[in-house]
Amino acid sequence: MDGREFVAERFEEHRARLKAVAYRMLGSPAEAEDAVQEAWLRLARSDAGEIDNLGGWLTTVVGRVCLDMLRSRRQRREEPLGEGLPDPVVSGVEGADPEARALIADAVGPALLVVLESLTPAERLAFVLHDMFGMTFDEVAPVIDRTPVAARQLASRARRRVRGTTGVPDPDPVAQRRVVDAFLAASRGGDFEALLSILDPDVVLRVDGGAGMPGGLQIVRGRSAVADRATAFRRRAGAVVSTPALVNGVAGLVNALDGEIVSIMSFTVVGGRIAEIEILSDRDRLAGLDLNGLQPPSGN
Template identity: 50%
Template sequence: MERPQEGAVALAERFERDRRHLHGVAHRMLGSADEAQDAVQETWLRAGRAGADGVENVTGWLTTILGRVCLDMLRARRRRPEDLTGLLAEPAAATPGGTGPEEEAVLAESVGLALLVVLDRLGPAERVAFVLHDMFAVPFEQIAAIVERSPVAAKKLASRARARVHGATPLPAADLAGRRKVVEAFLAASRAGDLEALVAVLDPDVVRRTDLPGAVPVLRGARRVAEETRGNAAHARFARPILVNGALGAAVAPGGRLRVVLLLTIIGGRVVAIDVVTAPAALDRLELSLAD
């Protein structure tokens, strides 16, 4: 018979082997590298208290514990609205023991900024069910135990989440592909701060409207809009194409957390209008889904 101390050592070794997997699962469920670290640490504490005696699939068991931890954190987040003060401020510096802005950006990019934005629109149980099943192939019987639903109900949660993540657009595939090229050209020029490339992708009479406090509400003309856009190059690196109410636009999401949505009107291969949405209430009303 294995002595308790030996069992604890074996569990610790196994946990370290699974740590990267657990962090990846938690990052997709929570959208934050720091929160993912907290979830993994809490998983270790709960696993240590419970012990793995008699557990055949330790990785699956740890994933189940992690899923419950993440679900609790997502529910707590819903009860504690995020403070969006300074939404266009530069990313904060690293905190001791935490994840710095550059590392957070790399982690978010590895998942996909647009995907993290869309996942953040899901309810806690939907997000857990979708991430575990569609991204990590966790069986619905196991997910059901985490979300405290039947396997059939867990499958419905994932199905609803899938429909919201992938969305739909009335645009034919060829039109969507063409407009995506325009959006990507606009974002690439914005990131590079390339004034002439911005002017080339904008209609001469382009109109930019914004709800951002302190900004000029309406700006007209390709060069004026391009000059303003070039000044936002630091934020443009966090922008990705996304479907907004079924039309192609862009989301600005440092670390995968939505801050700004750009509604882009494209006619004849050029951007003729840009609506910049920053107000939290207005962002919440938008239907966002992946553009792929």
């Protein structure tokens, strides 16, 4: 084994963790892969023999690449970060593959990713590296070019914004699926009272239709308002084929019309009721997602 092969082998030992860090930062599996690939290119141009802690070095590089990507993303568009849903990790109900499981470990459900999107790039990185990956603030500080005290303050500020904004999903996937099936039946049947019984009083619905949606990300709050929204689309829902899926580890649906995927839904079920619903219906982004072979059939 030559030196380059040895370095490549050592890099692969860290790839899953690096991509998990990048996904929490960027909210996109594809962009996370780009960030990890950039880290590999920088490693290939470096003298790996002089790197004492390869894992720490790579995490620092990926963190800085993600910061640059987030800042560039903010500069490219007028709206602030957080005006859209992150790209989901979708798999069949039987479970995600090992790479997908690494991306969504530590209860990184859709609702938490939405909250992370609202943080500043530095807050997000400090929180992700310290609270989710256990790095010390002495280790986090050089990644974000701050002192350890400043890094601690950034993570603390992020933690306050995250705390209490997302519920912990019920752990039983079968129980989650029963609630989602009941929601689907009630919405298609126009059963308003049944919907009210399934939804948490403070349920939040987020719908991201992309650039073509007037006003951008739509947010609906409260049980009655979400039930109204669900029953309003019952006629169209009759023509839609819904395939059960796992979306970032929670119960979800891949919806198709005439064989074309039109939306992906995720449901955060807390205490037996739906607390959060995310719907991604941006056709351009849907077309770019890796659905791990999960393709709904055409027809009813």
